[in-house]
Amino acid sequence: MESRKDTSLRLDGNVERGRPVQITVDGETIQAYEGESLAAALMASGRRVFRHADPGGHPRGVFCGMGICYDCLVTVAGQDHVRACMALVREGMQVTTRGE
């Protein structure tokens, strides 16, 4: 297992985030904040591998961070191929990565 240190990657000294929301990632509830991108919330929870690309099962995560490379794809509420870097977190969001 990779270590998942919650919230410690968030830099909260000089900004106040939006209201807290909870999202479910691969069955696990994680804390996120209104305004955050899904990619940022996943990274902040210690997740860096968002999927394994076929063929070969190469792990992928955030690469361009601006919606053009389509590497950070995850499944949100049953919808495949959602760019985590462009999606915003919402309360109760159901996310499936293929990170394991």
Next chain:
Amino acid sequence: MREVEIAIVGAGPGGLGAALEASEAGAEAVLIDEYPTLGGQFYKQVPAAFRVKKLDAESEQYVEGLELVERVKRSGVEFLPSTLVWSVFRDGTLGLYREERTEELRGRKLILAPGAQEVPVAFPGWTLPGVMMGGAAQSLLVTQRVLPGRRVVMAGVGPLQLKVASQLLEAGASVVEILEASSTPPVSMENALRSLGHWGKMREGLKYWLKLKSSRTPYHHRHVPVGALGKKQLEAVVVAQVNDDWQMVPGTERTLEADTLCLSYGFLPSVQLTRLLGCRLDYDGRAGAWMTWHDADQQTSLPGVYVAGEVGGIGGADVALEEGRIAGIAAARVLGKGGADRKRRQEQGTRKRLARAREFADVAAGMMQLKPGLIDLTTGDTIICRCEHVTAGQVTEAIGFEGDSTLRGVKIHTRAGTGPCQGRMCSFLISRLIAKKTGMPLEAIKPDTAQAPIKPIPLRALVAHGQ
């Protein structure tokens, strides 16, 4: 279908400048962006739900853009946020995708300011999570306020990565090393002499340089990453020395432990929309990329279609802002708006500032020139097309097959460029593999024909659009 006087695509500096001038001239303008906030990749505005309590090193670009963004908000220009422009037609009609459905909007004049992407540089392991573009790391840090990693290696060319490294340090990350590919570091006597007169820029560069020096961050010029290692994600970066052409010097490899590698090798104009329209594109040898030709009023070869910023050649935010203003003034004037004496005087000021900004852009372009050895970092099994998993070996084998050495030929034979990114990551690399194998000059390798949708939209939305 809804029609407006001016439709502006892209809400970065170019689009914001255009919006301000168009509205001031009294034209009805709509500003469209795929992001929920105004500002684009340069001004990096924090999400609307965030509140900045204290300005810090990470908020510089935010502050720079904030005033402009606020002025555009007050100007009365309508903003369509979270809206993807997936197609464009010669009569000025834009295909939009927003709120999970398609719609059309026609601009009597179009101002396209789609910006740029970062240069993709391939080497073994570059697909591993933890290897990311410098801009991705900066957005996580500055916009989202999340550390992209704890032990970061920075690599690339030019002054930008000094800024990102300095911001990462400020935020508490450990910057393991900074690798500058060029033989002449951005902060050198040679580049200082070239930058004479641009005091603001020099001061900014020097500030980052001193920050890095005081933190004792190792900085090596003539160095690049040649490999990324790790089982599931990045664990180490192999770095090596390169010669003036960026070819690796054998035997100089070293391994650095790191969880993040940021790549900042400069920018490529986002020409998907202008290519789709059939606007004239020219090859810029120094930038190593195709850019949209435009006249002094920012009009492309297609009357009524204007460009602002990087799409017309990499120049940075200052250039984009002034070009946007000129495009806004020019488009409004053709519609019979504005044109008063006061406007003329403003335009003169804008042109003066543009000339000055271009002067520095020229210096920066010199610092950021890519060298041919970059493509030699790929080995036969290095992935070139990240979407379809096509390797450099497979691409090279397909080049020249049945006498075809075009991007299109490689695409047909290997599927490289057929995935969701539509060649944004691989076509730059494939062009260089073609040049390497055939000896053709890069300007002779034409970009592939553009196709709509320029970014994938759900099939059901496309079907609904056709009905």
